[in-house]
Amino acid sequence: MQNEIVFATLAIITIVSAIIMISAHRPIDSALSFIVTLISVAALFGLMNATFLFVVQIIIYAGAILSLILFIIMFLNIKDENLPDEKYKNRWLLATSLILTPFCAILINLILRSDIALEGATAKNFGTIQDVGLTLFSKWVLPFELVSILLLVALIGAVMLSKRGE
C-alpha cells in the first residue's frame, strides 16, 4: 500500500514537470523542470530496487547532462529576441495531443488487457552493482565495447563540429 502511494505521488510529479518542460517558453525554465522529471524517474528506479540505475540516473543524467545543458544555455547568452516567436504554441500543443490521444489510449488498453505481470521471485541482490556488472561483462560485452567506440566517435565529432572554420 505504501509503495502505491509513493508511486502515485512520483508519477504525478513526473507527468506535471514533463508537461511544464514541453510548454515553457524560455529554455532555462524547461531545463529546470526537466531536472525535476529526471530526479523523480530516478526515484521510481529506486522504488523498483534498481539501486545501481538510480545512482547512474542521478549522476549522469541529472548531474552531467543537465548541467551541460544549463551551462550551454547560460553560455550562449540567449535573449528574448533569439527565441522563436511561437505565437500558436498552445494551439500546436493542443492539436498534437489531440492527435496522439487515440494512440496513447490504444497502447494503455493493450497493456491493461495483457497478462504481462509475472511477479517473479526477485533475487536478493537484484539491481546492485554486482548483479548488473556481472550481467554486463558476461552477456553484454560486445554492446559495451561498441558503446566505447560510439563515445569516441561522438567526442571526435563534437570537436570537429565546433571547431571554428578558417
Added chain:
Amino acid sequence: MMLKAYMILSIILFSIGVVGLISRRNIIVIYMSIELMLNAVNLSFVAISADLGESSAQVISLIIIAITASEAALFMSLFVILFRNKASLDANLFDMLGDKK
C-alpha cells in the same frame, strides 16, 4: 499490478515527449523531448527487469544512458555552431546542411 502502472506511466511520458518534439520550434526543447522519450523507454525496461527478476534489461538501459551521453555532446556542439551562425534557436531557420550560405 505494479508493472502495468509503470508501463502506463512510461507510455504517457513517451507521448508527452512526442508532443513536445512535434509541436515546439525551440531546438533546446526539442532536444529535451528526445531525452524524455529515451527516459520513458528506460523506465519501462527497468520495470520489466524488476518484474522478471533478471538484470539484462537494466544493462540495456545502462547502454541507452551511455548513448544519450554521446548524443548530448553532439547536440551541444550543434547548438553552439547553429547559434553562432544564425543567432537564433528557431529550428525552422536551420536549413544549411553543409556549406554556409
